[in-house]
Amino acid sequence: MQNFAVKNICKKFPFVKAGEIGKSLCKRSIWALSVGNRKNMTLYAGTFHGMEWINTLILLSFFEELCIHYKNRSALLGCDVFxxxxxxxxxxxxxxxxxGVEIQINGASSCPQFERLIDKVGDNTKHWQSNARGVDLNHNFNAGWKQLRYLEISQGIKGPAPTRYGGKYPFSEPETIALKNLCIKNKFSHAIAFHSQGREVYSAYRNTPQKSIDLGNKFARLAEYKVSEPEEIATGGGFKDWVIGYLKTPAITVETGLGKNPLPIGDFQPEYNRIKKALVECIII
Ligand SMILES: [Zn+2]
Structure with a gap:
């Protein structure tokens, strides 16, 4: 589905640049698409977790809609996209x-190389969040990783698991390495990580830059989401934490939708409409 959508967007909009930033453990493409001024870019990244594929739909739809307005030089919700x-x-x-998305939707057999491990650690792949070898990608970034690992162990997560296992060491996974290399190369002005669910925005991590707090407040105001402080186990190890802590770049996490993961596909369109204005306006900090 994703490969088709990416190719379709590229065909329709020749000014779009698309490419793989890396491959998953099972050699699936991790795509990146860009539009506009490539010397000064904002990053939106989604679906770090298997059950949260609604964010892939949101980001692809948003990107495509943005391209239409960029091409036509028309306004989107009152914003001059061009x-x-x-x-x-x-x-x-x-x-x-x-x-992780394939495992959640189609089961362990979609990652044959890791099928035995997945069957062993996850009795119900419908709740699978990790990558193919049971590492939670949003616990694998090098930001307070060690403390988070102790917390995981204290909660009984000792090895590969459907959720919340941070891996053997930070950046042990090809998916997190791909994101790390991309960010170091591109020096984004700010980043937003999209998860589900809760209609919440998280902007805090240790010495949170004021710009992260401002960005979080702006997104929350425009989408009518609330600004929250993470629970202990959700602090550190995440992409947003690493962007703030290591790159010293403003970043927030957005939890789209409300209900129980995986959110039903019927939630996609109304939720996308609800946050669209925030998506457009948060390109600029
Ligand atoms: Zn998530």
Missing amino acids: SILSNQGLMVIPCVNPD
Whole structure:
């Protein structure tokens, strides 16, 4: 589905740049698409977790809609897309964890190389969040990783698991390495990580830069989401934490939708409409 959508967007909009930033453990493409000024870009990345594929739909739909307005030089919800993007480009990674999504939707057999491990650690792959070898990608970034690992162990997560196992060491997984290399190379002005669910925004991590707090407040105001402080186990190890802590770049996490993961596909369109204005306006900080 994703490969087809990416190719379709590229065909329709020759000004779009698309490429793989890397491959998952099972050699699925991790795509990145960009539009506008590539010297100064914002990053939106989604679907770090298997059950949260609604964010892939949201990011691809948003990117495509943005391209239509960029091409036609028309306004989107009152925003001048062409002038925004000419100044500040946008890169979108619709799916950081393609294997995890396949496992959640189609079961362990979609990752044959890891089928035995997946069957062993996950009795119900319908709740699978990790990558193919049971590492939670959003616990694998090098930001407070060790403390998070102790917390995981204290909660009984000692090895590969459907959720919340941080891996043997930070950046042990090809998916997190791909994102790390991309960010170091591109020096994004700010980043938003899209998860589900809760209609919440998280902007805090240790010495949170004021710009992260401002960005979080802006997104929350425009989408009518709430600003929250993470629970202990959700602190550290995450992409947003690493962007703030290591790259010293403003970043937030957005939890789209409300209900129980995986959110039903029927939630996609109304939720996308609800946050669209925030998506456009948060390209600029
Ligand atoms: Zn998540």
